[in-house]
Amino acid sequence: xxxxxxxxxxxxxxxxxxxxxxxxxxxxxxxxxxxxxxxxxxxxxxxxxxxxxxxxxxxxxxxxxx
Numbered sequence: 001x002x003x004x005x006x007x008x009x010x011x012x013x014x015x016x017x018x019x020x021x022x023x024x025x026x027x028x029x030x031x032x033x034x035x036x037x038x039x040x041x042x043x044x045x046x047x048x049x050x051x052x053x054x055x056x057x058x059x060x061x062x063x064x065x066x
Contacts, residue, residue, distance in 0.1 A: 005022070006022045007020070008021075009043075017034065023038075025054045026052060026054070030052075
């Protein structure tokens with residue numbers, strides 16, 4: 001079953017854009033954020049949640065093979 005990825009976009013009254021990415025783990029999440037935000041302006045900060053620090057399924061499978 002495919003993994004569901006979601007990007008929630010919130011624009012605050014001050015004009016700040018906040019992106020919340022769910023369903024991605026590790027560096028691929030940051031890469032997707034940077035790709036998506038490229039046309040929106042500079043990234044002010046990145047807050048990493050617990051999901052970021054979990055290893056992705058493919059990475060876990062690769063580690064078991066070595």
